[in-house]
Amino acid sequence: MAPTDQFIVKFKERADIQSSDMQSTFGLASEAVGIHVEAVRTTGSDEEVVKTDRILGAEEAGELVAALASDPNVEYAEPDTIMRTFADQPNDTYYHSQGMHAYDSILGAWDVSRGEGVNVAVVDSGILDHSDLNANVLPGYDLISSAAVARDGNGRDPDAHDKGDATSAGQCAAGQPASPSSWHGTHVAGIVAAVAGNNKGVAGVAPKSKVVPVRVMGSCGGYKSDIVDGIVWAAGGGVPGVPQNANPARVINVSIGGREACTAPFQSAVDTARSLGAVVVVAAGNENINASLISPANCRNVITVGAIDIQLNRAYYSNYGLNVDLVAFGGDIRWDVPSGVLSTLNDGLNTPTTEAYYYGQGTSLAAPQVAGVAAMMFSAFPALTPGEVEQKIKATANTLWSCLDGCGGGLLNADQALRDVAADAAPIGTGEVSVVGGTGVGAELKPYVSGPWADVPRIDWSYQWLRNGTPIAGATNNAYELQGDDLGARMSIKVTAKKMHFDAVTVTSAPTALVELGSLSNSPPATLEGEPFVGMTLTGSAGEWWPQPGSLTYQWLRDGQAIQGATALTYTLVEADAGKAVSFSVTATRPFFVQTTVKTEPTPTVMPADHVVTPSPIQFVEAPYMVDDKYVVPVSPGVDYQIAGMTIKAGTYSARGQVKIRAIAKPGYLVAPGAKAEWTVFFSTKGPAYTAPAKSPFKDVLTSQQFYKEMSWLAERKISTGWVEADMSVTYRPLTPINRDAMAAFLYRMAGSPDFTPPAKSPFKDVLTTQQFYKEMAWLAQTGVSSGWTESDGSKTYRPLTPISRDAMAAFLYRLAGSPDYVAPYNSPFEDVSVYQQFYIEMAWLSEKKISSGWTDAYGGRTYRPLSPINRDAMAAFLYRMP
Numbered sequence: 001m002a003p004t005d006q007f008i009v010k011f012k013e014r015a016d017i018q019s020s021d022m023q024s025t026f027g028l029a030s031e032a033v034g035i036h037v038e039a040v041r042t043t044g045s046d047e048e049v050v051k052t053d054r055i056l057g058a059e060e061a062g063e064l065v066a067a068l069a070s071d072p073n074v075e076y077a078e079p080d081t082i083m084r085t086f087a088d089q090p091n092d093t094y095y096h097s098q099g100m101h102a103y104d105s106i107l108g109a110w111d112v113s114r115g116e117g118v119n120v121a122v123v124d125s126g127i128l129d130h131s132d133l134n135a136n137v138l139p140g141y142d143l144i145s146s147a148a149v150a151r152d153g154n155g156r157d158p159d160a161h162d163k164g165d166a167t168s169a170g171q172c173a174a175g176q177p178a179s180p181s182s183w184h185g186t187h188v189a190g191i192v193a194a195v196a197g198n199n200k201g202v203a204g205v206a207p208k209s210k211v212v213p214v215r216v217m218g219s220c221g222g223y224k225s226d227i228v229d230g231i232v233w234a235a236g237g238g239v240p241g242v243p244q245n246a247n248p249a250r251v252i253n254v255s256i257g258g259r260e261a262c263t264a265p266f267q268s269a270v271d272t273a274r275s276l277g278a279v280v281v282v283a284a285g286n287e288n289i290n291a292s293l294i295s296p297a298n299c300r301n302v303i304t305v306g307a308i309d310i311q312l313n314r315a316y317y318s319n320y321g322l323n324v325d326l327v328a329f330g331g332d333i334r335w336d337v338p339s340g341v342l343s344t345l346n347d348g349l350n351t352p353t354t355e356a357y358y359y360g361q362g363t364s365l366a367a368p369q370v371a372g373v374a375a376m377m378f379s380a381f382p383a384l385t386p387g388e389v390e391q392k393i394k395a396t397a398n399t400l401w402s403c404l405d406g407c408g409g410g411l412l413n414a415d416q417a418l419r420d421v422a423a424d425a426a427p428i429g430t431g432e433v434s435v436v437g438g439t440g441v442g443a444e445l446k447p448y449v450s451g452p453w454a455d456v457p458r459i460d461w462s463y464q465w466l467r468n469g470t471p472i473a474g475a476t477n478n479a480y481e482l483q484g485d486d487l488g489a490r491m492s493i494k495v496t497a498k499k500m501h502f503d504a505v506t507v508t509s510a511p512t513a514l515v516e517l518g519s520l521s522n523s524p525p526a527t528l529e530g531e532p533f534v535g536m537t538l539t540g541s542a543g544e545w546w547p548q549p550g551s552l553t554y555q556w557l558r559d560g561q562a563i564q565g566a567t568a569l570t571y572t573l574v575e576a577d578a579g580k581a582v583s584f585s586v587t588a589t590r591p592f593f594v595q596t597t598v599k600t601e602p603t604p605t606v607m608p609a610d611h612v613v614t615p616s617p618i619q620f621v622e623a624p625y626m627v628d629d630k631y632v633v634p635v636s637p638g639v640d641y642q643i644a645g646m647t648i649k650a651g652t653y654s655a656r657g658q659v660k661i662r663a664i665a666k667p668g669y670l671v672a673p674g675a676k677a678e679w680t681v682f683f684s685t686k687g688p689a690y691t692a693p694a695k696s697p698f699k700d701v702l703t704s705q706q707f708y709k710e711m712s713w714l715a716e717r718k719i720s721t722g723w724v725e726a727d728m729s730v731t732y733r734p735l736t737p738i739n740r741d742a743m744a745a746f747l748y749r750m751a752g753s754p755d756f757t758p759p760a761k762s763p764f765k766d767v768l769t770t771q772q773f774y775k776e777m778a779w780l781a782q783t784g785v786s787s788g789w790t791e792s793d794g795s796k797t798y799r800p801l802t803p804i805s806r807d808a809m810a811a812f813l814y815r816l817a818g819s820p821d822y823v824a825p826y827n828s829p830f831e832d833v834s835v836y837q838q839f840y841i842e843m844a845w846l847s848e849k850k851i852s853s854g855w856t857d858a859y860g861g862r863t864y865r866p867l868s869p870i871n872r873d874a875m876a877a878f879l880y881r882m883p
Contacts, residue, residue, distance in 0.1 A: 006080035008314030029067040062427035103329035115206025120539030121234030123248035126162035126215035132201035140213035148881040149218035160213040172220035180349040190344030191368040205372025228269035235273035253371040255364035262299035283363035290321035320406025381425035383501035417651035441518030484592035532603035540584035547589035613638035622646035627752020631654040638669035657818030698732035710876040734873035737803035748776040764798040803869035814842040830864040
């Protein structure tokens with residue numbers, strides 16, 4: 001919950017609500033939390049806006065909301081939160097040069113908190129006056145015990161100002177070069193809490209937090225004993241000879257380290273700080289070695305921070321390993337200074353001179369970014385423990401795919417960390433609960449939670465169902481099935497909301513209406529099966545019931561009246577049922593439920609036994625040649641015969657390809673169960689076995705030629721007579737494409753030239769009744785072998801002089817065979833034929849029946865060339881291979 005000094009209160013609608021009632025509510029809430037509350041205006045939605053005499057932090061704001069909402073006259077209460085546009089960037093001069101804000105997703109976190117009310121101790125080299133930092137600096141302490149190290153002429157004192165850590169050559173160790181003062185603590189402090197929005201300099205990660213400077217580092221570094229005292233003192237612990245810290249820190253930043261194991265003093269200091277409620281953030285170190293070798297980075301209960309560069313790679317200097325918890329932007333200024341971390345500093349080389357801003361690099365500068373985020377987390381939710389802060393910071397870090405080894409949980413994500421905390425910080429508030437569901441035994445009840453608490457994240461809900469106000473043993477789920485023991489009782493539920501760091505809130509619903517007898521349902525419903533004629537046995541089914549009945553009983557009915565003794569699942573129809581309808585009923589009973597009876601739909605009128613007919617069989621006669629193939633439809637009393645849904649008269653019919661006939665009962669009759677009522681027969685088109693003559697019937701067809709047998713078969717069957725040339729010889733012209741008109745003639749003769757009188761009016765606009773092969777083309781249209789093309793004016797054309805393509809040829813032959821039952825394969829047998837292509841089924845059927853095998857390419861695949869015209873020799877082969 002964000003800090004605020006205004007709140008919104010909605011009073012329940014009530015005719016007699018008075019202004020005095022509202023003032024009483026505000027007065028009681030003021031007394032409960034010790035904060036003055038005053039109404040300032042009414043909103044357009046009839047809500048009251050109230051103001052406190054100061055800005056309240058998250059915890060106090062939550063307490064006031066709870067106090068207001070507890071009044072029975074109040075429907076809800078909530079903070080009047082100050083809203084701002086997302087990603088509201090500060091106006092600091094160098095803000096856009098601070099890469100850490102972008103890499104660590106700082107800006108989004110500021111929508112939740114900026115660190116208000118939280119102290120961050122910087123255990124370092126002390127601090128300098130800096131106009132971009134002073135407003136956020138609290139009194140600290142100089143804990144350097146050695147006057148030489150401190151450079152201030154004395155030991156420990158209340159002045160935490162940095163006196164510099166410049167050294168001369170060889171001062172700290174033989175051969176070590178001279179170095180200027182680093183002003184390290186000031187650089188670190190600026191990263192944590194430099195003032196934001198002041199039109200100058202830089203912005204800290206937590207710009208409304210306060211820095212408590214703890215000076216432990218001076219010339220040549222600092223003693224471990226001073227550093228551990230600094231950690232303890234910063235957290236509010238006691239250090240002999242040193243006054244208590246008046247501003248204890250919730251976050252302690254230690255950008256210090258040395259190569260050794262975590263010794264007892266360091267671990268003790270860290271544990272003490274943690275026990276006092278402080279998070280300790282430490283730098284992993286800059287030696288490009290395993291952080292397990294660096295103390296205090298290798299201690300328990302610290303957040304160890306490594307560094308990345310602008311490429312999101314582990315910085316070349318950053319230590320690594322299992323001790324690293326996560327990384328933040330540490331920069332790399334070797335080749336490009338602005339690729340570092342920009343913060344507050346000083347131009348002095350030995351002692352302080354002019355305030356300034358400098359870029360730097362290192363895990364020392366990555367750690368305070370994490371410290372700043374921890375400060376914002378404590379500000380947003382002070383009840384957090386150090387362990388929870390550490391867990392959340394690590395859990396919300398972004399995985400770095402460029403650094404999966406040595407970067408811990410990933411890159412610091414302040415935005416996600418603060419949103420995670422905001423979810424924890426949202427108070428439970430209050431709400432309402434009601435019971436929804438049926439009122440009969442067997443019905444399911446559920447709680448319906450409403451009001452402000454329904455939308456609060458991370459609540460653990462628990463339930464207790466009550467019967468007449470008394471808890472029901474074991475009924476602690478969020479759903480409850482009404483039992484027999486509940487009959488006549490009123491039900492309610494007690495809902496308890498629990499959340500870490502908040503008191504539990506329990507609300508009990510109003511009681512339900514009295515529990516009634518339950519209802520039995522039948523789905524799928526009861527059914528009956530069987531043919532309704534005398535002598536037939538009907539079978540009933542009870543269907544499925546819920547809940548399971550205790551018992552089921554059955555009754556057969558004749559025209560709605562019970563049939564005496566007919567109480568089994570089956571019933572055989574008798575003469576008394578003729579002319580009437582029979583139905584089946586099921587009665588279900590169960591304790592504490594209403595007895596329920598269901599009835600099936602009645603049968604059609606039951607027919608006498610002599611109206612049950614057995615269809616006479618169809619006679620099929622397959623002759624040597626297709627022209628003589630026939631089937632005979634008999635006269636069968638009470639039966640009609642149909643082909644493709646059309647009734648056909650008794651008689652003898654020519655057969656071609658597949659013939660499928662179905663027998664159906666005439667009105668007032670039934671086909672006897674089990675009687676054969678459907679026939680499917682396929683008549684072959686081949687005829688007797690054939691041996692090609694030694695002498696070709698065609699002058700232009702050699703006996704050794706491909707398809708000679710098939711072409712001579714066409715001549716023998718008079719399917720093709722060829723052309724009579726001037727010298728009276730007969731030619732076939734085998735390599736000439738066959739036109740659609742000649743194709744009609746071939747198929748008509750293949751079918752045995754059946755008796756057919758062509759219509760006086762041509763079925764095709766482009767075919768004259770006087771045209772060669774008109775009769776054959778009209779026969780194709782009449783039999784459905786070819787429907788031609790439908791033109792834009794609605795007329796039909798056949799295009800008789802166009803060569804027929806191989807795909808259309810497949811369709812012609814398939815239809816000539818009576819369009820037999822056939823399911824095409826999922827995968828095409830031809831590589832150049834798609835399963836979605838026109839005439840795919842017909843082409844696949846040709847392959848299945850081995851009428852056409854297509855061509856085999858060099859890779860073993862088969863092609864059909866569907867759009868190529870078919871020559872007369874190949875046409876002969878197709879017809880000869882017809883089944």
